[in-house]
Amino acid sequence: MAGVVTAAPATATGPAAVPQGPGAGAVPWLLLMPATAALVLLFVLPIGYVLLLSFTDPQVSLAHYQRIFAVPLYTRILFNTFATSLTVTVICLLLAYPLAYVISRRNDWISLTLLICVAVCFWTGFIVRTYAWLVILGNKGPVAAVWQGLGFGAPPQLLFTSFASTLGMTHILLPYMVLALYSVMKKIDPNLLRAAASLGARPNAAFRAVFLPLSLPGVVNGSILVFTICLGFFVTPILLGTPKDMMISQLVNQQIEELLAWGFASAIAVVLLVATSIVLAIYNRFVGLDRLWG
Amino acid sequence: MTRTITRRKLIHGAGATAATLALAPSIIRAAGAQERTVYVNTWGGSWTAAEEAAYFKPFTAKTGIRVRTVAPVSFAKLKAQVQSGQYEWDVSGLGIVEFSQAMHEGLLEPIDHSIIDRTQYPPQNINQFGVASVVLSTVLVYRKDKFPNGGPQSWADFWDVKKFPGNRCLYDRSFTTLAFALLADGVPADKLYPLDLDRAFKKLNEIKPHIKVWWTQGAQSQQLIQDGEVDMIAMWNARAQELIDRGAPLEIVWNGAENYTSFRFVAKGTPRAKLAWEYLKFASQPQQEAAFCSILPYGPANPKAFDYISPEVAAKMPSRPDRVKVAYQPDAEWLAPRLGQIRERFAQWLAS
Structure with missing residues (x-):
């Protein structure tokens, strides 16, 4: 979803950048108006309001920001949110890359079946998938049954651990990574690999020198997508994890719904936004955001 | 801006009600049909179904005031409504601790005593801003x-x-x-x-x-x-x-x-406050509470409601007198x- 939304303006500016000759300059700008207006109204203004609240609710001060960095709980939750997102992104990438490779390189029932599996997974609600893990990892679930069937005795506690929480989030986000990789890999011309082979490259070398570099935009695209969605995760860590796995959006929700502390909640949201922007800025410095969409 | 306007309206309203104390229901009935709808914030699901049977239907049948529901109950929505002056709902219920927080934040409409008669309720069941409903x-x-x-x-x-x-x-x-x-x-x-x-x-x-x-x-x-x-x-x-x-x-x-006692209240500044208090008055009657709690096993806050509940049904309820003795209530005033x-x-x- 997030990918589709952010991709839209990028493609919209494509045709607008083509010069249309003198006098035609106003048309592209007019065409841009609805999208720009929507972005300003629905995105820039609300974020501005959140920023304002973080400094002014209940009174004008920097107290909320001081509190975030003075209370160890909050810095730890912030750190944990980024560390968890990074872990999930790396695991997703390792699992998704071979899968996307097979789906994009083959053109038979195997690739079709795999693609349908990924799509069905993608379309199943994440609450449903989270509850499914509660059953699978539960003490009456199949994992515990197999463990006991093999005579290992009482099964170890799988549910309500950081492991379960990470597993659940990885499962939910894996389709995003697969689809991002697949869309790039599908466009790689198979003739390039044949050309490499004809010049004497073994399959491994051809993969490393030709396929891997060409698939990097997909890697970057998928990683950013998974990482940023993961930063906002909420229900899955609550249901599968421990209180130590608390993510930052849980904290925001608690402050808004239980304590009506909108100023503090806004400050947390602003810190998350700034931290995310810094990550993206570093990425832009070394890789370039324009490569994000292939 | 909105807040000053509503406050002025409120003062006007208070003056007017003093004069027409006994006539209030007839004035409401005389108001236009469009204004005769009250919006109730509810949890949805089986909770709303029980409210429909115990409160909404008999209330509409008696007064002609329609009830529309908005789900789910959200404490944060109350604050957003009062701050923005845009009201999606008029009446809601919150547990006593959140209710006290809302009181401290100034989000609740003071009770309209031209409609709500304080002497009708046990003293611990009513305060300046709301009436206890269920436990x-x-x-x-x-x-x-x-x-x-x-x-x-x-x-x-x-x-x-x-x-x-x-x-x-x-x-x-x-x-x-x-x-x-x-x-x-x-x-x-x-x-x-x-x-x-x-x-x-x-x-x-x-x-x-x-x-x-x-x-x-x-x-x-x-x-x-x-x-x-x-x-x-x-x-x-x-x-x-x-x-x-x-x-x-x-x-x-x-x-x-x-x-944990839940209190019914009216969102501060809502233009439909009169209708909301009429609804609140109706729903807080012992018979209505008994009907609601007979559908869902919550306990009525008003002990008089037990007169309308069979002993078998009362056996499931937390507010049965013998159970109240071994239970405790959180001190919301201290907590908030x-x-x-x-x-x-x-x-x-x-x-x-």
């Missing part, structure tokens, strides 16, 4: 199949991991869990407040390694005890009753229960201004 209890529940010879009978037993081994689960609501820890440590129920936080956290340290999971959602608590993921749990009585009615082998322990700090310390303790 919801957080109780100790254990699995009978796990403890066939009798399970834990108190919070001290819940803490006794040698005598009652098994997986435990507590509610991730700071003040409830802190009070249970103090009860387990031997503090008498009538001496719980003000909470001795240091003592409570010290007692909680003892049980922490044995708590398999902390629940936050009602449905989650049901799933945990029903699937045998945990053997004993602190959960809402009506949620436990629902499982028992479905055949789950559970026992409810009423000793040391936290009785301190909740932010207590919540922070509790979250910190949980995550450490």
Whole structure:
């Protein structure tokens, strides 16, 4: 979803950048108006309001920001949110890359079946998938049954651990990574690999020198997508994890719904936004955001 | 801007009502049909269905005022409505602690005494801003199949991991869990407040390694005890009753229960306040509360409602007089201004 939304303006500016000759300059700008207006109204203004609240609710001060960095709980939750997102992104990438490779390189029932599996997974609600893990990892679930069937005795506690929480989030986000990789890999011309082979490259070398570099935009695209969605995760860590796995959006929700502390909640949201922007800025410095969409 | 306007309206309204005290219902009836709708904030699902039968239908039949519902109940929405002056709903209900927080934040409309007659309610059931509706209890529940010879009978037993081994689960609501820890440590129920936080956290340290999971959602608590993921749990009585009615082998322990009273109120500044108080007055009648609680096993806050409830149905209710004696109520006045700090310390303790 997030990918589709952010991709839209990028493609919209494509045709607008083509010069249309003198006098035609106003048309592209007019065409841009609805999208720009929507972005300003629905995105820039609300974020501005959140920023304002973080400094002014209940009174004008920097107290909320001081509190975030003075209370160890909050810095730890912030750190944990980024560390968890990074872990999930790396695991997703390792699992998704071979899968996307097979789906994009083959053109038979195997690739079709795999693609349908990924799509069905993608379309199943994440609450449903989270509850499914509660059953699978539960003490009456199949994992515990197999463990006991093999005579290992009482099964170890799988549910309500950081492991379960990470597993659940990885499962939910894996389709995003697969689809991002697949869309790039599908466009790689198979003739390039044949050309490499004809010049004497073994399959491994051809993969490393030709396929891997060409698939990097997909890697970057998928990683950013998974990482940023993961930063906002909420229900899955609550249901599968421990209180130590608390993510930052849980904290925001608690402050808004239980304590009506909108100023503090806004400050947390602003810190998350700034931290995310810094990550993206570093990425832009070394890789370039324009490569994000292939 | 909006706030000054509504305040002016309010003063006008108060003057007018003083003059037309007895005529209020007829004036409402005379108002245009479009204005004769009241918007009620509700939880949805079986809760709304019970409200429909016990309150909405008979209210519309009696007064001609229509009821529209908005779900779910949201504390934050109340603040957003009052701040923006845009009202999606007029009447809602919150537990006594949130209700007190809302009072402190100035989000509630003062009771319109031209409509609500204070003397009709037990004194503890009414204040300046709202009327008590139902009582919801957080109780100790254990699995009978796990403890066939009798399970834990108190919070001290819940803490006794040698005598009652098994997986435990507590509610991730700071003040409830802190009070249970103090009860387990031997503090008498009538001496719980003000909470001795240091003592409570010290007692909680003892049980922490044995708590398999902390629940936050009602449905989650049901799933945990029903699937045998945990053997004993602190959960809402009506949620436990629902499982028992479905055949789950559970026992409810009423000793040391936290009785949490829900209050009905009107959002501050709503233009439909008159209709809202009419609705609130109707819904707070003992007969109506009895009808609602006979559908869902919550307890009526008004003891008079028990006159309309059969003993078999009353057996499921937390506010039955003999159960009130072994339960306690959180001191919302003490909690409301301190909740932010207590919540922070509790979250910190949980995550450490």
